[in-house]
Amino acid sequence: MTSRDKLIRIADIRAAAKRLEGIAHRTPVLTSTTVNQITKSQVFFKCENFQRTGSFKFRGAYNSLSQLSESQKQKGVLTFSSGNHAQGIALAGKLLNIPTTVVMPANAPAVKQTATRGYGAQVILYNPKEITREELALSLAQEKDLKIIPPFDHPHIIAGQGTTALELIQEIGELDLLLVCCGGGGLISGCSMITKALLPNCRIIGVEPAQADDATRSFYSKTLQIVHNPDTIADGARTPSLGKITFPLVLEYVDDIVTVSEQAIIRTMLFIWQRLKIVAEPTGVLAAAALLEGVVKNPGAKIGVIISGGNVDLANLEKLFSQI
Structure with a gap:
């Protein structure tokens, strides 16, 4: 057992789920016939925008x-x-x-x-x-x-975030692919750990903004990369880098990390609002953007997509959507 395995274990994620029972919302999983037709796959959106405080955090x-x-x-x-x-x-x-x-x-x-x-x-x-x-x-x-209490690089934080994927798998069962937004790596670390434990053949792909691509560069170079104050509308992904705990977990459990453009984020955000009839923030639609914009394609697959949050500054919506 490695030192990082001792920092966080699958049992910690299950224990977190028990602590959160009756406290955190068990958020809904939504489907869309339109999305399934576009992607030629079965897509299940785990909607953490309905979580207390509006996000998985x-x-x-x-x-x-x-x-x-x-x-x-x-x-x-x-x-x-x-x-x-x-x-x-x-x-x-x-x-x-x-x-x-x-x-x-x-x-x-x-x-x-x-x-x-x-x-x-x-x-x-x-x-x-x-x-x-x-x-x-x-x-x-x-x-x-x-x-x-740091925002992502902490064993108890990672374990708590991992309950998101645990709930999705408990409800949906087998998945071929899980798409997760990536900032500091807390969500994708916890979700990839529990997913690989329960569904070893499920591929995990992280998604981040192209203008804040430190995780992608870190993943491919196997060396921690840093980006200072990245200029992206996805404010939840403006973290300077993955963490000392999350980086090795990402390398061990995640299969790939891809990026999406600012325009793709905005288009997907509008699509989610219009078609799924739910409010999702820019960071919250990163994973969905990779699928809907064709960055990730897996026809015939059963795909989980985590919508990570819905805290939108409504005063800026007109300016945001005018950029499309």
């Missing part, structure tokens, strides 16, 4: 905070996030009566800033051009004696 946040010691719970926690992990931590903290502080970039979507404050977190904004969120978070955590 609540799973890892609650799983992580619920395992803190009593002394850590009383002191509180600190995290850094562009929005979805921030909301997940804030709500988990509220449910568990744990004080939460969140470091967010000043350019994070207003809807995510407002929601994070609404769940009771103290929000500290920063300019990403002046300091990294990791540097600021470490400084504040030391000053306030708070435990840092």
Whole structure:
């Protein structure tokens, strides 16, 4: 057993599912005859936009905070996030009566800033051009004696996110392919681990924006690549790199990583809104974009697609969709 296997095991994902039972939503799986005709396959959308706080991030946040010691719970926690992990931590903290502080970039979507404050977190904004969120978070955590709960590179976070694929497989059964959006790698690490354990022949493909392609370059070079403040509308994928834990997990369990353009993201977002009648954010449709835009093709296959979130800044919709 390798050191990283000890950090997170399949049993940890199953344990996370038990902790989340009755707390997290068991999100719906939607199908579309139109999508099946376009792709010539059977497609199942796992809709984490219906999760509490609007994204899969609540799973890892609650799983992580619920395992803190009593002394850590009383002191509180600190995290850094562009929005979805921030909301997940804030709500988990509220449910568990744990004080939460969140470091967010000043350019994070207003809807995510407002929601994070609404769940009771103290929000500290920063300019990403002046300091990294990791540097600021470490400084504040030391000053306030708070435990840092990172957005993706943490065993309890990864285990919680893996319950997304566990639920999908429990409901749908066999899959030939699973498409997962990729930012820092927490979601795809957990989902690929549990999927390979239950469905060894299922291929796992990660999807990220072409303008934030650090994971793709890392996957193919087998060396961790970094991108600074990538200019993509998929704000959840603006992470500088995969993590020390997620990178080796991605290399071990993921079969491929592909990229999609900004235009593809916008077109897919509009398509999902119009055809599936659900609200999905740019980062949330990355996996769907790879399939609907033909970047990934697998006719005749049974395909799972994770829609990771639905927190959209509605004030920017007209500007966003006008780019098509």
